[in-house]
Amino acid sequence: MRIIKAGLLDTIQDDGRYGYQHLGVNPSGAMDRFSARLANALLGKELQGPVLELHFPAAQILFEEDTVICLTGADFHPVVNNKPIPLHHPVFIPANSLLAFTRHQEGARCYLAVWQQWELKPWLNSYSTNLKAQAGGLHGKCLERYDLIPFQKSSVTWKKAADTQVLPWKANEVVDTRKEIECLIGSEWYQLTPEARESFLEQWFQVTHESDRMGYRLAGKPLEVTRQPPMISAAVSFGTVQLLPNGQLIVLMADHQTTGGYPRLAHVSKAHLPILAQKNAGQVFRFRLVTLEEAEKKIIAQYQYLKQLQLASGARLQEWMAR
Amino acid sequence: MVCGPWTVDFLKSLTFNTVNAYHPYTIFPLGDTALTIDFGDQVDEVINRKVLRFFQELKEANFPFIKDIVPAYSTVTVFYDAIGIIQHRPGKVAFEFMAELMEGLAQEPVEEITDTGTLHRVPVCYDDAFGPDSAFIQEQKGITKQELIALHTETTYRVYMIGFLPGFAYMGPVAEKLAVPRKEVPRQQVPAGSVGIAGRQTGIYPLDSPGGWQLIGRTPVPMFNKEDNDPVRLRPGDSIQFYSITADEYAHYQGGAS
Numbered sequence: 092m093r094i095i096k097a098g099l100l101d102t103i104q105d106d107g108r109y110g111y112q113h114l115g116v117n118p119s120g121a122m123d124r125f126s127a128r129l130a131n132a133l134l135g136k137e138l139q140g141p142v143l144e145l146h147f148p149a150a151q152i153l154f155e156e157d158t159v160i161c162l163t164g165a166d167f168h169p170v171v172n173n174k175p176i177p178l179h180h181p182v183f184i185p186a187n188s189l190l191a192f193t194r195h196q197e198g199a200r201c202y203l204a205v206w207q208q209w210e211l212k213p214w215l216n217s218y219s220t221n222l223k224a225q226a227g228g229l230h231g232k233c234l235e236r237y238d239l240i241p242f243q244k245s246s247v248t249w250k251k252a253a254d255t256q257v258l259p260w261k262a263n264e265v266v267d268t269r270k271e272i273e274c275l276i277g278s279e280w281y282q283l284t285p286e287a288r289e290s291f292l293e294q295w296f297q298v299t300h301e302s303d304r305m306g307y308r309l310a311g312k313p314l315e316v317t318r319q320p321p322m323i324s325a326a327v328s329f330g331t332v333q334l335l336p337n338g339q340l341i342v343l344m345a346d347h348q349t350t351g352g353y354p355r356l357a358h359v360s361k362a363h364l365p366i367l368a369q370k371n372a373g374q375v376f377r378f379r380l381v382t383l384e385e386a387e388k389k390i391i392a393q394y395q396y397l398k399q400l401q402l403a404s405g406a407r408l409q410e411w412m413a414r
Numbered sequence: 415m416v417c418g419p420w421t422v423d424f425l426k427s428l429t430f431n432t433v434n435a436y437h438p439y440t441i442f443p444l445g446d447t448a449l450t451i452d453f454g455d456q457v458d459e460v461i462n463r464k465v466l467r468f469f470q471e472l473k474e475a476n477f478p479f480i481k482d483i484v485p486a487y488s489t490v491t492v493f494y495d496a497i498g499i500i501q502h503r504p505g506k507v508a509f510e511f512m513a514e515l516m517e518g519l520a521q522e523p524v525e526e527i528t529d530t531g532t533l534h535r536v537p538v539c540y541d542d543a544f545g546p547d548s549a550f551i552q553e554q555k556g557i558t559k560q561e562l563i564a565l566h567t568e569t570t571y572r573v574y575m576i577g578f579l580p581g582f583a584y585m586g587p588v589a590e591k592l593a594v595p596r597k598e599v600p601r602q603q604v605p606a607g608s609v610g611i612a613g614r615q616t617g618i619y620p621l622d623s624p625g626g627w628q629l630i631g632r633t634p635v636p637m638f639n640k641e642d643n644d645p646v647r648l649r650p651g652d653s654i655q656f657y658s659i660t661a662d663e664y665a666h667y668q669g670g671a672s
Contacts, residue, residue, distance in 0.1 A: 109481040109493065113469065114646040115576040115620075118482070214640065223621060224580050226640040278442045278450070323457055324577060324584065326484040326491030328445050350486055350577030358445030361496075383509050386446035387496055394497050 098150035103228035106139035108217035119219040125365035126164035130204035135405025141218035143203040149192040159206040165198025181258040207242035249412035279354035287314040304346040313338025330359035362389035531651035539664035544632035581620035581638035581646040600626035634667035
């Protein structure tokens with residue numbers, strides 16, 4: 092597949108680069124892990140494998156070979172050879188077709204998986220692009236015009252279709268647009284004054300324009316802390332909600348630093364991070380505290396859904412290819 | 415007040431406060447897929463040695479459900495695969511399983527921990543062109559350039575932790591006479607190799623990056639190389655001695671750190 096026109100910020104990401112945070116190498120990975128895994132699941136592929144993460148305006152991509160693709164996450168109104176195609180469905184695409192995105196409908200990040208395996212070299216066991224280290228993905232960079240992501244040769248012979256064709260299965264569970272984001276209490280939660288704790292849970296926070304793959308800065312009523320000694324640096328996580336000295340919050344996202352020294356008031360639950368990752372600047376939401384049990388149940392439920400979908404989709408795709 | 419089920423009692427039930435002769439520590443969740451073991455919440459060489467010993471032991475144990483282990487000044491944070499644990503141990507909260515496992519390991523007696531880190535000698539050119547904050551520190555502290563260089567090079571520093579950027583080592587302790595707070599407005603771009611000071615810490619920027627440390631010089635030795643199988647030069651527990659080189663030596667520098 093070849094990039095005909097570059098997008099704003101299109102990178103290859105997978106489920107993250109783990110095992111190197113003690114060296115300061117952060118995990119990166121897809122912002123909306125659910126949608127990234129969902130795209131792979133609908134093609135029967137390994138859930139954690141690499142996908143293309145697209146922001147609007149997104150790249151135009153020419154497929155030089157016949158393939159089956161799947162788009163998930165944000166709706167940028169995708170078209171193949173000028174005809175709209177749906178999200179959350181596998182779609183057969185004949186060779187020399189052009190995929191473009193015409194309108195920002197909803198969400199912040201769209202994920203593209205293709206049936207073939209990409210010919211890419213992992214860096215430190217992951218395909219995720221680390222823009223700071225300029226490593227991983229394709230040459231460690233955002234995709235640019237004329238970039239080529241080659242497909243590995245496949246020995247599978249399969250029956251193609253004459254034209255673009257939407258295959259007859261889809262995802263029933265997708266990332267929703269709810270405005271209540273579940274989170275868990277952080278170790279410095281009780282540094283907030285009782286009024287600030289109440290305010291944290293009751294007020295609406297707005298995603299500001301200073302929000303990117305590193306973190307979401309939120310705008311809200313400033314939160315006050317009781318006097319506390321300064322914190323020394325310790326590890327932080329994707330989803331950690333830190334209190335900045337000005338009383339505002341930042342939620343650390345996929346490209347966060349490995350360590351930080353601001354109070355960790357809360358952590359967005361893994362199951363709800365995808366909902367937050369699909370919010371754009373200007374949108375508002377509230378936090379809701381949940382227990383570890385509740386949070387873990389949702390992690391499991393999402394995983395089981397994806398695993399079942401992956402198995403079923405893999406079988407159906409094989410069937411379709413041999414029809 | 416809306417506090418959900420997160421009452422103080424509930425939090426306590428999840429937080430293990432244990433004190434024993436060897437390792438007083440606290441364990442708390444860092445979200446729903448990680449936990450942190452804190453050995454003392456301060457910058458202290460003995461505590462940091464415990465941290466690194468615990469990190470090594472966990473790494474060597476090679477648990478399949480542990481994804482990442484991050485030592486810092488006084489803490490070790492463990493990122494785990496909640497799904498793997500719950501499937502392996504149904505009916506149990508993954509955090510509880512992990513916290514109990516960590517408790518067991520943290521209670522193993524540790525006799526005398528000694529550092530096993532490597533000693534690196536790192537050349538630094540302290541010219542003003544490479545150390546744009548050098549003059550500010552001299553003025554603040556009432557010292558000459560020669561005194562600044564002597565103060566920065568006479569201490570053997572310990573790498574307490576790596577964080578912030580790939581390969582960024584937090585080293586210390588810096589002499590009180592050199593300790594200055596970080597800049598109020600960080601620089602947009604600090605060149606790779608820049609050597610800086612923040613409080614009692616000193617560090618080397620491994621990559622071009624925004625940054626707020628007060629810059630006093632630059633080393634020609636790369637601290638990060640993505641092409642290497644082991645891309646990061648320094649490790650927590652290593653020792654660092656800086657030595658001063660001229661601009662000419664900097665320009666013609668060939669070797670690595672020794």
